[in-house]
Structures are given as structure tokens and as C-alpha cells.
Amino acid sequence: MLERFIEFLPPFLILIVIIIFAALVRAAANKLYSKKCGNAKWFYKNFFKMYWLNDGMEACVIGPTGEEMVFRLPIIFFFSELTVVAGIAIIISSVIFSGLHWYNFKDEKKIIYKFALMIPMLLFGIISCVVGILLQTIWIPLALHVIWNFSCEIHDYILEKSQTDKIMQNEEFAKLAQAALDMNVSFDIKSSDLSFTDDDKIG
Incomplete structure (x- = not known):
């Protein structure tokens, strides 16, 4: 056990360094850029940079690194081969992993659809654990996780960029967007209205 601890300590420390560096x-x-982001036109021109420094950094670096450190590294550390006990641990870890992503589907109203959308998360967790145990490395699961999140984030970026384009190309919407930034609330292009709920605050 001591030998495995010494073997897995460097990857653990490297993961922590990655998280801290990305967070910083x-x-x-x-x-x-906090003050500049208060200008809707500046934010629009620098949308790519601001998106990937915020959402992109969290989704593609901080999130997957932290999750691999919590959900995959202990499994790989305690199990050097696939056994029944390892299988049980993998299932438990993957269920918790997928459950923590429940909030990702908050816009989906029907519970059954939420569960359906979480199935890929569960399968991803299982596959990552199995790959990690077989190869005895955290780096392959982490790479898979980063690629997975990056592909999802590209999709989200395209959608948000499209909505931002629609807002800024319409003079009335652009004024409302600036007003939203001034008041630290979000702007919903669908209703052309400002939202003042605490959950929608962007500051």
C-alpha cells in the first residue's frame, strides 16, 4: 500500500496544482476585466475570450480535473485489477458522479428525461474507471473527460454566441443588455425583458 501511495502521490499533487493554477x-x-465587462459592446467584442476564460476554464479544466481526482483516482489507487469489489466501487462512484450533474439539466421539466440525460454521465463514469484501472493511470480518464466537456462546451459557446449576436445586432436589445449589465441582472432575449431573480444575477 505504501508503494502505491508513493506511486499515486505525484499525480494527485499535479491535479491539485492544475486546479489551483486554472482557478487563479x-x-x-x-x-x-470586471469593469470592462460592464460595457455590453466591449463584452460582445471580447465574447470569445471572456467565455473561455470563465465557463471554458471551469468546464474544461477545473471541473474535470477535480472530478477525476475525487471519483476516479481513489478507484484506481485502491484497485489494480477489475474484481467484483472493484465493480461495486465503480458503480457507486459513477452513480454519485452522474448524480452531481443533475443540475446540468435544470431546464428539463420532466424527471424521466433528466434521468435519461444522465445515463451518458453514468456510462462515462464507468468507462473512465475501467480504463483507469486497466491502464493504472489517471491521465487517460482525465483526457477523455476534458475532450467530453470541451465538445459540450463548444456546443454551448455556439448557442450563447448566437444569442449574443442577436442581442447586439438589435439596437433595442443592445440597450436592454447594457441596462442588464448596469443593474447586475440577466437579459432574456426571448421575452425581451430583464430578470431580477437572485438566481439570474451575473455579478
Whole structure:
């Protein structure tokens, strides 16, 4: 056990360093551009940079690194081969992993659809654990996780960029967007209205 601890300590420390570094970069970017982001036109022109320094950094670096450290690394550490006990641990870990992503589907009203959407998360967790145990490395599961999240984030970026384009290309919407930034609330293009709920605050 001591030998395995020594073997897995460096990857564990590297994962922590990655998370801290990415979090510091994200925090520094937010602090550096916080005032400029209050200008809707500036934000629109720099949407790509701001999106990937915020949402992209969290989804593609901080999130997957932290999740692999919590859900996959312990499994790989305790099991050097696939056994019945390892299988049970994999299932438990993957169920919890997928359950933590329940919030990702908050816009889906029907519970059964939420469960259906979480099945890929469950399968991904299982596959990542199996790959990690067979290869005895955390880096392949982490790479798969980053690629998975990056592909999802590209989709989200395209959707948000499209909505941002519609807002800024319409003079009335652009004014409302600026008003939303000034009041620290979100702007819903569908209703052309400002939302003042706490959940929608962007500051």
C-alpha cells in the first residue's frame, strides 16, 4: 500500500496544482476585466475570450480535473485489477458522479428525461474507471473527460454566441443588455425583458 501511495502521490499533487493554477487564471481574468465587462459592446467584442476564460476554464479544466481526482483516482489507487469489489466501487462512484450533474439539466421539466440525460454521465463514469484501472493511470480518464466537456462546451459557446449576436445586432436589445449589465441582472432575449431573480444575477 505504501508503494502505491508513493506511486499515486505525484499525480494527485499535479491535479491539485492544475486546479489551483486554472482557478487563479480565472480569478485574475475576472478581476482584470470586471469593469470592462460592464460595457455590453466591449463584452460582445471580447465574447470569445471572456467565455473561455470563465465557463471554458471551469468546464474544461477545473471541473474535470477535480472530478477525476475525487471519483476516479481513489478507484484506481485502491484497485489494480477489475474484481467484483472493484465493480461495486465503480458503480457507486459513477452513480454519485452522474448524480452531481443533475443540475446540468435544470431546464428539463420532466424527471424521466433528466434521468435519461444522465445515463451518458453514468456510462462515462464507468468507462473512465475501467480504463483507469486497466491502464493504472489517471491521465487517460482525465483526457477523455476534458475532450467530453470541451465538445459540450463548444456546443454551448455556439448557442450563447448566437444569442449574443442577436442581442447586439438589435439596437433595442443592445440597450436592454447594457441596462442588464448596469443593474447586475440577466437579459432574456426571448421575452425581451430583464430578470431580477437572485438566481439570474451575473455579478
